[in-house]
Amino acid sequence: MSPTNSREKYGEPPKAVDLSHHLSEVSKARSLSPLKGYQKYFNRPGMIMLAGGLPDPAYFPIANLSADTLVQDSFDLSAPPALPQPSSSPFSWLWNLFSSSSQVPRPTERTAHISIPKYPPGANPAPRPPPGSPIALAQALQYGAATGIPQLSAFLREFTEKVFQPAYSDWETLVHVGNTDGWSRAVQTLCNPHEFILAEEFTYPSALASAHPFDVRAAAVKIDGQGMRSDDLRSVLEGWDEEARGGKRPHVMYTVPVGQNPTGATMGAKRKKEIYDICVEFDVIIVEDDPYYFLQEGAYVPKDRRSSGAVGGQKEEDEEAFLARLAPSFIKFDYQGRVIRLDSFSKTIAPGSRLGWFTCSPLFAERLERQGETSTQGPCGFSQALVAQLLTQQWGYKGFIRWLRGLGAQYTFRRDYMVDLLHEHFDMQPTTTVSSGAYGWGGEVYVARAKAKALPKGRGGNGFEKSQIGEKQDGNGKGKILFSLIPPTSGMFVWLNINFEAHPSFKSTSSAQDPPAQTLEEKFWLALAEAGLLVAAGLLFSAERDADGSPSSGSDANVGHLRMSFSFGEHEIMKKGIIILEKVLREFFEE
Amino acid sequence: MSPTNSREKYGEPPKAVDLSHHLSEVSKARSLSPLKGYQKYFNRPGMIMLAGGLPDPAYFPIANLSADTLVQDSFDLSAPPALPQPSSSPFSWLWNLFSSSSQVPRPTERTAHISIPKYPPGANPAPRPPPGSPIALAQALQYGAATGIPQLSAFLREFTEKVFQPAYSDWETLVHVGNTDGWSRAVQTLCNPHEFILAEEFTYPSALASAHPFDVRAAAVKIDGQGMRSDDLRSVLEGWDEEARGGKRPHVMYTVPVGQNPTGATMGAKRKKEIYDICVEFDVIIVEDDPYYFLQEGAYVPKDRRSSGAVGGQKEEDEEAFLARLAPSFIKFDYQGRVIRLDSFSKTIAPGSRLGWFTCSPLFAERLERQGETSTQGPCGFSQALVAQLLTQQWGYKGFIRWLRGLGAQYTFRRDYMVDLLHEHFDMQPTTTVSSGAYGWGGEVYVARAKAKALPKGRGGNGFEKSQIGEKQDGNGKGKILFSLIPPTSGMFVWLNINFEAHPSFKSTSSAQDPPAQTLEEKFWLALAEAGLLVAAGLLFSAERDADGSPSSGSDANVGHLRMSFSFGEHEIMKKGIIILEKVLREFFEE
Incomplete structure (x- = not known):
């Protein structure tokens, strides 16, 4: 076996290797649907369907959902001429309510309008319409697969492929209801009680709180200005003393590699490659919690030495040039399918969207989907419909990248x-x-x-x-x-x-x-x-x-x-x- | 101790009794927030808050969310003059796409318009605005408590009190993302591995699938035309043979008492009282999964003997008279706080709303909230904002009851x-x-x-x-x-x-x-x-x-x-x- 570590080495990227020995007992115990064998009948045209408990969409009281959405270039890429004053701050409404001098006008937002009818013309009434079909509330608000609506799934797949470029071929994406849900599902899919996970010595407390009730504790790995240190990771793994630690050597890592919480560190490509290779050597699954990926700010330059101008990159550069300047994801190095990547719209759209997605191997995606079916089910249909309409109809891929650049700036x-x-x-x-x-x-x-x-x-x-x-x-x-x-x-x-x-x-x-x-x-x-x-x-x-x-x-x-x-x-x-x-x-x- | 079993017996309903011995090991291991002791600082006016990781709402790309919503009396309470024809069916758009004779006009829906701006005039900018404050997307789409937005919480509390009338005083409501999530949280809060739960001999498969991976199996109780039989419940509990069964006597019941899935049975007040009393006797917690509560259809009368007219109750009757005709909830008999009731908007608004709520004792509500914080967090903000706006501003309590009566009809x-x-x-x-x-x-x-x-x-x-x-x-x-x-x-x-x-x-x-x-x-x-x-x-x-x-x-x-x-x-x-x-x-x- 001579694994390749990047898609450049060979024309065809490899498939994920079998990592099923990492599944927890709880995850292995999740049943397949007893209907799996009869799937062919569900997809046969013209079947009379009296099996499911679906309400008729006629009873959904929302006939049409619409929104005024900010335009993709709402935020400038260059430094503002001066520090924003209260009068120009978009949050001045809040400030005004507390201050007596509320003469300050609210900033004007440039918006476009999106609208999602219950029954849009040209909609495909199949339970899983093709991704190009108009989004219909009749479908988005119906019970659906834990995989979400096809229009959103297709966008997430395209986005992940172009932006994060997984190094193996059969990766999948799967929606979740935010990275807290994503990590919570991942830890239950991978960890048995009394296990340890590897984590940065300072890390996101809610991630620990998701693991702790299952008696899964963190083993700290030292950090520096790039986040987790690869030398200390090796030393923790090599020197693991089962008896002294009170548990087996960890086989799962939790890491926030970009905008590390709480330190704000960003892990570069070289460090990521080092850590990935150690994880291959010690057979560790990496859960990459990456909500801040598009908030990459680069090195701080003191004010007196800072040149004004493009903070969010050259205005003229295209998407590819912009993306090439960002630290890569772990999945760019993942030639085995041992990374479960967590993306979230919480920082790029809004936390209340409760929407994000996994990128991982088919094995993990299937188990995570089963878990979703018996907990959250699919994400909220209002959120899926609005975000999908915004991303696919209003902004498009290029527009979303432009929005993300503006946010980063x-x-x-x-x-x-x-x-x-x-x-x-x-x-x-x-x-x-x-x-x-x-x-x-x-x-x-x-x-x-x-x-x-x-x-x-x-x-x-x-x-x-x-x-x-x-x-x-x-x-x-x-x-x-x-x-x-x-x-x-x-x-x-x-x-x-x-x-x-x-x-x-x-x-x-x-x-x-x-x-x-x-x-x-x-x-x-x-x-x-x-x-x-x-x-x-x-x-x-x-x-x-x-x-x-x-x-x-x-x-x-x-x-x-x-x-x-x-x-x-x-x-x-x-x-x-x-x-x-x-x-x-x-x-x-x-x- | 002389417990009262209804609020009629005494002026003041009792408080929930201590049932903390029912908590699972996983639930007991959930930590309190380490910040609990410092809550006073968070509520002090004028504090400079640099603690949380909240994005500025200026970066939420939704400036305004609006919807055309069906009016509350969209559905008539009396029998239609004839069986609906394809031409008058609201789902004919789907049918039309498959049929060549698509001359049939789409039915007209009577709608009103609701609109939720990011910064509505008069909004209270506090992180937890008072329930009467206008709903602001700036708040609904922000990270928030797992308890949801105050405007929705307040409505759910009022609705639960008026409709379900809990028999103890310190009950609480808590939002969840649908009853599948609600039950999944409840089973993890109450059950340890290798335990049994009591369930109707035929029951909702997804509920079993939520419990099974944790090695929690169902012990079947026989059913009849009213759902679970009280005599068989007693016999299962009294005759429980730990060795033969391979586990302890169950201390948790899962039941769908109204529109029992799959049988469609409805459990009346007398049966519920019998079952509740047995659960007190054997110290069993009842999880009441009640998504079909407002789809109460009454006894079937063959067509030739059926009188046309009010199916959904007398048109003229008021809310109280209508509600009095419905089978009561288990919580109407719950003088101890041993019922965890699950309500859902999936059948009354839309499944895609992914929104529902618990009604239970403060002890269980607190543990369920902790679990929400490390999994789903609060429900989707789009959904909370839309549903709360519809219920509080458009329909109101009486309007929602009218909508529910129409649905029931x-x-x-x-x-x-x-x-x-x-x-x-x-x-x-x-x-x-x-x-x-x-x-x-x-x-x-x-x-x-x-x-x-x-x-x-x-x-x-x-x-x-x-x-x-x-x-x-x-x-x-x-x-x-x-x-x-x-x-x-x-x-x-x-x-x-x-x-x-x-x-x-x-x-x-x-x-x-x-x-x-x-x-x-x-x-x-x-x-x-x-x-x-x-x-x-x-x-x-x-x-x-x-x-x-x-x-x-x-x-x-x-x-x-x-x-x-x-x-x-x-x-x-x-x-x-x-x-x-x-x-x-x-x-x-x-x-």
């Missing part, structure tokens, strides 16, 4: 705005020096100190004097390092590594026999909350969990993190948030 | 039409005599024989002569009984008990050491399919299952059933179906 502006604010309010110095366990990240690292404070005018001097904290300088003439930061390269979040080692009440780990009732991280989070800023405490994302599912304080109780989101709300809100952060950090470290 | 016409067709094509005689194991039903039973056949004109005689099968008369001058039937009193299905004992190749059970490769039921189903009629084979609904989840042939392989749906399609289609049934039954029994 918007998130890039937002990322830049928040990291710029940190630069404005802290003394941020780039460094690649890893100074302690708290900074175990590869790539460029910024360290942040308090800035010299401007005094109110009229207090004399040159208008600046050293702040209290600035006065406590070390031998190099610099203040304490308050936190370090690798600016995110994708996604929605900034992840700060707070330098609690520099805190007056820091206790070295070795001497801390009794873990403190409240960690410094928790105290700091509460201080921020009391001052009016809510962030996500780093401990929430810890892959290591206690028996009750709560995050383990671990051995490093003095190290702490926080996650701040730049995805939502006014720029003014972010600014207020960073001002609170600055104030509370100063005060906290002066304790 | 439509299903009654359809039920009557199909049972009338059986009368036209078979010699149907009412009898209460239970003649064999196949007819173990209470209530009125019809037995069906072949009718004397009309000869083509010109073949002499009086135009009628005895059919071949008619000639094989028994001593009483009557032909073989082909099937028996209790006409359904609710729901979508007619359930025929085929009298295979009368079949030439019938073998008595005791002599059938080797079960036949193909049962008579299967042979008969195939004969119908070959002749162009698809029905659901009775064996699919058998509660007893083999280890692989397939229906057990059981000890009674000669007895068979079939389920025919009258919910869907043209009356002409039903007629063609019954003609095929008649022909194949004749031929099959002449073998």
Whole structure:
């Protein structure tokens, strides 16, 4: 056997290999439909169908569904001339309700109109109409296969093929109701009780919460500026001690490789290839949870060195050139069918669409479909009809890519705005020096100190004097390092590594026999909350969990993190948030 | 302790009792959110929220969602003057596409218009706006609680209180994505592996398929014309032999008490009370799957004795009088909080709405909500927004009741039409005599024989002569009984008990050491399919299952059933179906 690892090597990509030994007992116990053998009768034209329990669509009270949808180029690809003001922010309606000066006009949105009748002219009345048939509410709102409506399925298949380019031939796509459902189904399809899954050392808590009740725990793999580290993955797998760990070596990996949650890291092609090859070697299934794929923002460039212009790529470039600039998916390297990829419309259309899809081998797709039949069934018909109509009739493939580019540019502006604010309010110095366990990240690292404070005018001097904290300088003439930061390269979040080692009440780990009732991280989070800023405490994302599912304080109780989101709300809100952060950090470290 | 069993007995209904010992290990292992203790900060006005990963609603491409919705009195409550013709059938678009004479105009639907903007004037921008706030897509399409949007929750609570009248005070409602999801969550919340659940001896196969992979099997309870029999329930529970059964006595019941699937039976108040009291005695949790509640059709009256007029109740009666005529829900007797009721919009709005709700105690509601957070999350926002807008702004409570009455009348016409067709094509005689194991039903039973056949004109005689099968008369001058039937009193299905004992190749059970490769039921189903009629084979609904989840042939392989749906399609289609049934039954029994 000489497996090929990319479609370039051979003309014909290989088929998925048999990985059925990865199925859980629960998944194996799912029955085939007893009607499978009689499928031929269901597809025979002219059959009188009195078998199913379908309501007549005449009784659906929705005669026609329509929507005003934003045009595909609603968001510009170049940097805006100035930071958006409240008057130009699309969220000002919310702001206005809280403010007294609500004279600000709502922004105008450029829209087109889509309409989906119950019985559109030319609709094909077959239970599974061909993908080119007009979308009919009579069908989309009916009971249907867990595979969703054909018009949407066909688009997702085309999109996946063009954008993610799976490296084997018989891959399939299958709709789900969002990546939380997708992962929840995947873990139940793959994992038996008392098993471990591999995960980034900080990861999405809801993913752990989906696995934990089935007694499936995470084994942490160290991360750096590209997300999961391949060297540590090998070391975890090679050095797995079944007895010490209390379970078998993991055969399933959960990873968020783009816009890693919470760190915002993006895993490049080389790292992905390394990790994939290790997973082949150790026979690990990769579940790639990739909701932020199109929110790739690239490296952060400080404001003074940033050139204005195309943030979301060259305006003139075509879809292929744009897609080539994005980090590839794991499935581009997947010549065996050992990746279950999860895509979601939550970040590209809306979370409430509750719509996404798997890309995986026929074996896994079939088992995941069986599971869907006995839980969610197909996704919501309103959502499928609207999204399919928008994607296939209004935007098309090219239009959707344009929309995604616009979104990516918007998130890039937002990322830049928040990291710029940190630069404005802290003394941020780039460094690649890893100074302690708290900074175990590869790539460029910024360290942040308090800035010299401007005094109110009229207090004399040159208008600046050293702040209290600035006065406590070390031998190099610099203040304490308050936190370090690798600016995110994708996604929605900034992840700060707070330098609690520099805190007056820091206790070295070795001497801390009794873990403190409240960690410094928790105290700091509460201080921020009391001052009016809510962030996500780093401990929430810890892959290591206690028996009750709560995050383990671990051995490093003095190290702490926080996650701040730049995805939502006014720029003014972010600014207020960073001002609170600055104030509370100063005060906290002066304790 | 002197529990009260109805709200009439005492002024104040009691609170739910502690039934936490029923929670499964998986359910108990679901963690509380680690943020629970800090909830106060999330609700504090003016907080700067950078914690969550919410996309800005400015990026939702739907600026406005609207629909033409049928008016609440779209369907008449009285019998139509004549059977609907193809020209007046709302589904004729489908028929037309297959027929060459597509001159038939599509029926006109009376509609109103609803519209849900992203940012409606007067919307409250809080993450959980008060129920009276206009529905905003900016909120409905956002990530939200697994409890759904407040406007919908408030309506469901009001509706449940008025219609189902729970007998304890602290009941809650919680949205789910349809009863398949609801039951799937309930079984995982209540059952550990190797357990049994109580179920009607014929039941919904998908419910069994949701439980089976977790090694949860059904213990069959006998049914009659009112569904599950209370005497047999007691006998199953009292006589439970742990060793012989291979598992503990069941502590969970799955039941479809109205429009029982597949039999169409409706369980009345007296039976429900008996069953509830037995469940209190044996500490059983009742999961009441009730999607057909508003398709209550009442007793079938043969056409010649049927008075035309109000099928769906008196036109003039008010909501309360209408509701009082319906069989009550189990929760009307539930003074302890041991019922988990499942309601669905699949039959009252559309299956594609993927929307329904639990009514249960706070203990179960909390665990079911946790499970939703790590699987489906909240239901689809498009669906929630549309259904809530329709129910709260367009129809209102009274309007929705009127819509439901119209639907009930439509299903009654359809039920009557199909049972009338059986009368036209078979010699149907009412009898209460239970003649064999196949007819173990209470209530009125019809037995069906072949009718004397009309000869083509010109073949002499009086135009009628005895059919071949008619000639094989028994001593009483009557032909073989082909099937028996209790006409359904609710729901979508007619359930025929085929009298295979009368079949030439019938073998008595005791002599059938080797079960036949193909049962008579299967042979008969195939004969119908070959002749162009698809029905659901009775064996699919058998509660007893083999280890692989397939229906057990059981000890009674000669007895068979079939389920025919009258919910869907043209009356002409039903007629063609019954003609095929008649022909194949004749031929099959002449073998």
